[in-house]
Amino acid sequence: MVLRVLRLPTGKIAFAILLVIAALALFGPLLAFQDPLEGGAGILAGPSGAHPLGTDYLGRDVLSRLLAGSRISVLGAAQVTLVAMVVGVIPGILSVYLGSVFEWLTLRLADTLIALPFLVFAVAVTALLGNGIPQAMFTVGIMVSPLFYRVTRAATLAVARSPYVEAAIVSGATIGWVVRKHVWVKVLPPIAVALAHTAGVGFVVVSSLTFLGIGVQPPAPTWGGVLAADLGYLSFRPWAPLLPTALIMATVWACNLLADAIRDVSGEGGKALITAKGVRA
Amino acid sequence: MVLRVDGLEVRYGKLHALRGASLSVAPGETVGVIGETGSGKSTLARAVLGLVPASAGQIVVDGTDVTGLNTRQWRAFRRRGVVQYVFQDPLRSLDPDLTIASSLTEPLRIQGVSFAEAASRARELLKRVSLGPELLDRLPGELSGGQRQRVAVARALIVEPRLVLLDEPVSALDSSNRVRVLELLKQLRDAGTSLLFISHDLGSVAGVADRVAVLYRGEIVEQGPVRDVISRPTHPYTKLLVGSAPTLRSAAADRAARASLRALLTSEGAVS
Numbered sequence: 001m002v003l004r005v006l007r008l009p010t011g012k013i014a015f016a017i018l019l020v021i022a023a024l025a026l027f028g029p030l031l032a033f034q035d036p037l038e039g040g041a042g043i044l045a046g047p048s049g050a051h052p053l054g055t056d057y058l059g060r061d062v063l064s065r066l067l068a069g070s071r072i073s074v075l076g077a078a079q080v081t082l083v084a085m086v087v088g089v090i091p092g093i094l095s096v097y098l099g100s101v102f103e104w105l106t107l108r109l110a111d112t113l114i115a116l117p118f119l120v121f122a123v124a125v126t127a128l129l130g131n132g133i134p135q136a137m138f139t140v141g142i143m144v145s146p147l148f149y150r151v152t153r154a155a156t157l158a159v160a161r162s163p164y165v166e167a168a169i170v171s172g173a174t175i176g177w178v179v180r181k182h183v184w185v186k187v188l189p190p191i192a193v194a195l196a197h198t199a200g201v202g203f204v205v206v207s208s209l210t211f212l213g214i215g216v217q218p219p220a221p222t223w224g225g226v227l228a229a230d231l232g233y234l235s236f237r238p239w240a241p242l243l244p245t246a247l248i249m250a251t252v253w254a255c256n257l258l259a260d261a262i263r264d265v266s267g268e269g270g271k272a273l274i275t276a277k278g279v280r281a
Numbered sequence: 282m283v284l285r286v287d288g289l290e291v292r293y294g295k296l297h298a299l300r301g302a303s304l305s306v307a308p309g310e311t312v313g314v315i316g317e318t319g320s321g322k323s324t325l326a327r328a329v330l331g332l333v334p335a336s337a338g339q340i341v342v343d344g345t346d347v348t349g350l351n352t353r354q355w356r357a358f359r360r361r362g363v364v365q366y367v368f369q370d371p372l373r374s375l376d377p378d379l380t381i382a383s384s385l386t387e388p389l390r391i392q393g394v395s396f397a398e399a400a401s402r403a404r405e406l407l408k409r410v411s412l413g414p415e416l417l418d419r420l421p422g423e424l425s426g427g428q429r430q431r432v433a434v435a436r437a438l439i440v441e442p443r444l445v446l447l448d449e450p451v452s453a454l455d456s457s458n459r460v461r462v463l464e465l466l467k468q469l470r471d472a473g474t475s476l477l478f479i480s481h482d483l484g485s486v487a488g489v490a491d492r493v494a495v496l497y498r499g500e501i502v503e504q505g506p507v508r509d510v511i512s513r514p515t516h517p518y519t520k521l522l523v524g525s526a527p528t529l530r531s532a533a534a535d536r537a538a539r540a541s542l543r544a545l546l547t548s549e550g551a552v553s
Contacts, residue, residue, distance in 0.1 A: 163374040164384070167433075170330050171388035171440065172360035181387070185378045 004265040011261035017254035021074060021247075028070035034061040036068035036221045044236045054237060056229050058219075066244060069221035074251070076137050076215075076222070077202030083141025084198050088148025089191060093183060095149075096156045097175045110146040118143055119212065126214050136215025140205045144198050151194050155187040192259030200252040223247050282341070283308050283444045283475040284329065289338035291324050298324040300499040301338065306444065311466075311476040313486030313507070315522065316496030322479045323369075325496070326446045329477075330366055331355045343443050360392050362440030369449035371429035375421040381407075381432055382417040388440045399439075406435040410465055427458030434465060444475045451485050463489055483522050487511060495519045497546075517545045 005011035034051075039059035046054050053062040095103045125139040159165060165182050173181075206224050209215040216222050227244040230237065284306040291299040299321045306312045316322045327333045329340055331347060339348050343363045350358060365388070368374035375384045385406065386399035394402075404414050410431040421429055430450060437445050447466070451459040466489050470476055480486045486493060486507075493510050495503040495518065502516040514520045521542040 162376075163368040163370060164376040164379075166332060167366065167368065167374055167436070168387060168391065169332070170359060170364070170366045171362070171391045172356050172358075173387075173391050174356065177391060181379070181383075182376055 005258070005261045008261045008264060010257045010264075014254045014257035014261060017250055018258065021070075021251050021254065024067070024070040024247075025074035026071070028067040032064040032068040034064040036060060036065040037219050044233055046237070053243060054240065056226070057233055060219075062226065062230075062240070062243075065221035065226050066223060066247065069223055069226060070247075072133060072216060072220065073203060073206060073223040073248075076133060076206045077199050077251070079134065079137040080141045080144065080202035080205070081195055081198045083138055084144040084148050085191070085195065087142060088145035089152045089187075092149040092152025093156050093179055093187065095153050096160045097179075106149065110149045113143060113146045116143075122209060122212070122214055131214060131217075133215050136206070136209050137202070140202065140209070144201060147194055147198070148191065151190045152187050155190050156183050159183050159186045189263040192263050193256075196252060196256040196259050199255045200248065203248045203251070282306065283310075283343055284477065285339075285341040286325070286329065287339040287341075289325070289328060289340060290336045291321070291328050291333055292336045293333075298499055299328070302496070302499070302501050303338075304494050304501060304504070306475045306477055308443070308475055309470070309473045310492070311470045311478060311490045313490030313493040314477065314479045314496055315481065315483055315486055315493055317481055320496045321499040322481075322496055323448055324499075326366065326448050326477065326479055329446060330364060331359075362388065362392065362442055364444045364446065365437035365440060365442040367430075367433050367437050367445060367447045367450050370453055371426055371433050372421070372453075374433050375429055375436075377421055379420075380417065381419055381421070381424070384421070385417075385432065385436050385439060388436060392440070402439055403435075406439050407432075409438070410435045411461075425458075427454055427461060430454060430458070430462055431465065434462065434469075438469070438474075442474065444477065445469070446477045446479070448479045449481070450478070452480065452482065459485065483511070495522070517542045521546070 006015060037060065040051075040055060040061070042051075042055055043057055043059040044055065045051060045059075048054070051061045051063070053066070056062055056065070091102075091106045095106045121143060122136065122139045125142075126135060129135040129138075159182055160178075162182075165178055168178055168182065203224050206216060206222055208224070208228075216225065218225070223244045227241055227248070230240040230244065233240070282305050284304070286302060286304040289299050289302045290297070302321070302325060304312065304314070304325075314322050314325060324333060328335050329342065329347075331350065335348055339346060341347070342358075345358060345363075347355070347358060375381075379387075382400060382403055385403040386394075386396065389399040389402060390396065400417075403417065407414055407416060412428060412431055412435070416424065416428065416432070421432075424432065430453070434450070450466070451462050454462060463485060466476060466478070470489065476489070478486055478490055483493075490507050492505060493507050494501045495510065495516060497516070497518045503510060503514065503519045510519060511523055514523050521539060524539060524542070
């Protein structure tokens with residue numbers, strides 16, 4: 001699967017970008033050459049030799065803050081996505097097959113989560129599990145999971161009653177077989193799109209929760225946090241939001257590309273596509 | 282008997298789709314089931330396959346009473362490969378994301394046969410439905426409707442079933458492909474496979490079937506050898522059916538005769 005993704009140009013680009021992002025997450029905090037928390041004399045300064053990206057409103061070096069914040073940001077977004085996927089996708093597929101009681105329960109649960117005010121839920125979970133980044137990300141993941149649930153369920157429903165699934169059932173296929181052979185490939189594209197979307201939401205939500213004192217505690221740096229701080233001083237440093245935005249965008253875009261590539265090579269269709277017609281963009 | 286259906290009733294909520302249908306198929310026999318849209322033809326096939334539950338009556342397939350089977354027992358029974366089903370719409374009966382090889386071998390793979398063995402069987406079967414082995418690596422979207430339907434028939438045959446249910450197998454095909462698939466069905470019949478051929482078109486059934494059953498509003502109103510049913514139809518609906526197929530008689534029933542038969546049917550419907 002990985003090799004097949006890498007044979008596509010989109011897969012190569014996505015991998016390259018994500019590799020850089022992963023390297024940032026791994027080594028970023030070590031590369032920060034100045035203390036990301038320590039303010040200097042010049043506040044909101046422009047780029048200079050000492051501060052390649054200038055300083056923020058407290059005089060802290062912006063580049064160091066971005067580098068130092070990459071690990072938390074990336075891990076946070078990854079955790080949000082992972083939680084949302086596990087909590088959303090699996091019940092989404094099973095809701096079609098496990099009978100009406102399970103279906104009803106999961107549907108109502110999804111409705112409840114959608115109706116629940118996000119902040120109230122976040123505060124409640126924080127009160128229950130304690131304040132911390134994993135707890136905050138878990139909360140966000142749960143709140144986003146109805147998206148995955150709905151998307152997966154809709155895609156599964158469309159496949160579940162198709163004649164080719166019935167043909168498999170008439171031959172004695174189990175639910176597991178049907179899901180593996182027929183359903184999975186069809187739900188993957190919509191999940192992939194939702195996944196890229198969620199990764200983006202993850203970055204932004206991390207910073208908005210910081211604003212409430214949940215999850216990442218200021219002055220700890222994150223990409224979203226740097227972006228939020230920059231936005232407050234647009235009149236002084238109008239170009240400043242570009243770099244944190246570019247980092248977030250590149251990550252989300254790479255997730256999107258990767259999602260597309262995975263969809264293209266998934267299933268026999270993808271395999272045949274590659275072997276029969278050479279590599280396709 | 283390969284298939285014996287006794288007093289089968291199927292309800293979808295309030296809708297009474299089948300009201301006491303009885304039918305049997307002997308080994309090597311081809312039975313046609315004719316009926317208009319909504320008469321319960323497909324429901325009959327789906328009940329035999331266990332895709333819809335029977336509310337009353339009995340279905341015995343190859344000596345196994347399938348009426349009371351639970352999910353697990355159904356699965357075990359289906360894996361024996363006694364019955365197979367060919368769907369009406371060849372476009373949707375093959376998974377668009379699976380190669381022809383994967384679709385063809387699926388019934389065998391479900392039974393646990395190795396891919397290599399299943400693939401060699403698939404090659405044989407493609408030959409039998411006069412398709413080349415080069416199709417194995419293609420996707421259904423790259424095949425014509427007629428080719429797809431022949432692949433669907435080949436998939437049903439790969440487990441060597443004793444009974445094949447064909448739900449309008451030629452309705453979605455153009456006339457040349459229709460003739461091809463009908464020829465294929467005749468070969469099948471001659472090879473000793475029992476067929477239950479469901480159609481709304483008396484013409485396509487008449488050439489293949491030994492006996493026909495006429496299904497009208499969930500009831501089998503007439504049953505017998507093809508020749509008898511065509512030459513001496515007793516039920517008004519069958520008369521209408523035979524009369525409206527111009528190829529089966531030198532002259533089609535005229536408009537007045539058809540109208541009176543329709544009127545008769547409507548009054549009967551009101552009574553029942």
